[in-house]
Amino acid sequence: MHTPSNIQLIGDEVAIGWSDGAETYFKGEDLRAASPSAENIGERDILGNQYGGDGPKRFPGVTVVGWELVGNYAIRFDFSDRHRTGLFSYAFLRELAERH
Secondary structure, eight states: OOOEEEEEEETTEEEEEETTSOEEEEEHHHHHHTOOSHHHHOEEOTTOOEESOOSOSOOTTOOEEEEEEETTTEEEEEETTSOOOOEEEHHHHHHHHHHO
């Protein structure tokens, strides 16, 4: 698994340098829209009922204002709209970069 070796805010983007030499760049509003939090994507109970995930899907103007490394596998971003519950695994961030 590739891990971040450097994370920086550059304008409205988060730049991540990875242990394999790759670099990825994400706009804050795109990261916010991709947040894998229950608030964003919802969650299912044991019976399969969906809760949450029915809020906005676009977040124009939202920026990343900070972050925290979680263990050796994820980053938790702090967004300007006060959202901070999604854990972005390193693998998920690399997938996001490939999609954009």
